[in-house]
Amino acid sequence: MHAVNSNGSPHTDHFAVALADRLSLLTVHSLRMVVCLPQVLSLTKAIFLPKVACIHKIISIIEITPHNKVVQSLKFAKVYILYQELGKLQESIDTVQMSTQVPDTKNETDVETLKRILHGTINQSLDSGHLPLNLRKAYWSLWKNDPPESDCRNYTTRSGQGGAGFGHNLPRVRLVSYPCSGNTWTRYLLEAATGVFTGSIYNAKSIAKAGHLGEMVDPDSGLTLVQKTHGHSFPKSDISDLKQRISLIIPHLPAVLLLRNPSRAIISHWKYKESGVSQTKQIPEKLFKTKDFHKFAADCVSKWETLALDRLLWSEAPVFVLHYEHLLANPLPTLRTLLAFLGAPVDEGRLACVSTHLTGSFKRQGNKDFDPFTKDEKKLMAVAASRVNRTLQLLGYQPLPYHTII
Structure with missing residues (x-):
């Protein structure tokens, strides 16, 4: 054209x-x-x-x-x-x-400009090589139950030495994902690696009680490293409401877009919903054989897709695409790359402790591999994944790290 x-x-x-x-x-x-x-x-x-x-x-x-x-x-x-x-x-x-807003680029095409913006990084204002801190806020001991001789016991989120706290005047960066795609785990890894709390737009008390004290902080305060959001992808949201979708994106804010295989994310999301919004409990497999589940699955496929495409196509600031499967398979190298995007210095002592404390507080135990989806649902997920995958590659990102949906 x-x-x-x-x-x-x-x-x-x-x-x-x-x-x-x-x-x-x-x-x-x-x-x-x-x-x-x-x-x-x-x-x-x-x-x-x-x-x-x-x-x-x-x-x-x-x-x-x-x-x-x-x-x-x-x-x-x-x-x-x-x-x-x-x-x-x-x-x-x-x-x-x-x-x-039109970028001031005389010799670039629209696509080149968009790619340049999306593949940018966060400009952090460091204080003597460290993220700026606000030491007056509360702190959390990450690994206080380690043996007394463990160096990891000394690391906290917000402390004087060997740690950090609520960042001070940090850039706002949204951590965007479809629900149950590893958002809270990613926050744990970032907090453990940097010592700076992450935030959220939801103020979930259960997450705050587990030590993510940034959960209850204003997401636009500049006190947290990233801020969790699921955008419009909750079950009751209406993806046809374009005005709402645009308002939730806030295109001028940089973001980390966390993507997980839609089939696995939807299964985990259904467990979360049917277990009374628990991030750790399992549910009987019979609950996946109901009309309610299949209606839920069909609705969630579109929300998984539009969440990704909206962020990629409407953003006017850097976007880091983080694949859950990459983080799961190679947590430390992937985490290093994410820290570089965020402009956060690497603390090798912290990363050494992260390598021995990878789980976090919200791991759902006892997951089994099973396929509750119909042929039509799997076909719909494949189409959605194909569209997201094509967009990722056209914009210069790595493709989705899986070839089959389930």
Whole structure:
């Protein structure tokens, strides 16, 4: 397709062509989904046009319209997402104000600019080579039950020597994941490796009681290293509410996007839900043979996919893609890479202790490998994973680390 770059001249955006085949039509600066303008679709009712005709009409409008006018005309347009593979055009009833920020890059294409932004790192302001600390806050002894001779007993989250505490004026970085994808475990590893608490938008008392004292802190306070969020992927959320999805992303904030095999994440999420929101209890396998589970699974596949794609396609700040399977198989090398992204110095003494204390407080014991999904559910997960995988590779990230869903 042809798009318009920041200086007003048309150029060929091969990336957008590839995405249109799998995901949605976009122009990287301001469009992060298919947007059908008032000239294309009526805003008073959903009109389902042939996909190709809709795409070509949008292209023709973009080609002949200066970029700034396209942005302005989209600011209050209703937004339509085109799922080409699923063959449906889904209407959002909310008016969305689109981002109009355009990077100041004269010689880069839209895709090059997006890649450069996404693959950036966090700029931390260090104090004598350490993360800046606020030593007046509470602390937690990570490995207080170790033998007296263990050096690991001396490490805490927030202390004077050999440790740290609530960071002071740290950049806000969201730790984004579908529920039960290893978010809390990742937080434990980061806290253990840096000595700085992580935060959350949820204020879960059970997590705070386990030593994650940053759980109860304002996520925008600048006192925590990363802040946990599941975005719109809770069961009661409505992924057709595009305005809500955009508001939850906060595109200007950098993020760590934690991805887990959707089948495993959904199984774990169902256990969490049916066990009374416990992160450690098991449930009988018969609970996976109910209509409620299969309805839950079908709903969660779409939420797993849109959580990943929304973050990748709408972000205007660095995004580190963390695969749960990589963290599980090679925790220390993966953790080092994550620390580098966050701009957090490596403490070899802490990492040595992390290597002997990998579990954390919320490991669900007794997990068994089993397959509760129907053929249609597995096919849907494969399609969703394929779309996420294609997007990852087009944006220069590593592909998903698994070839089969379950």
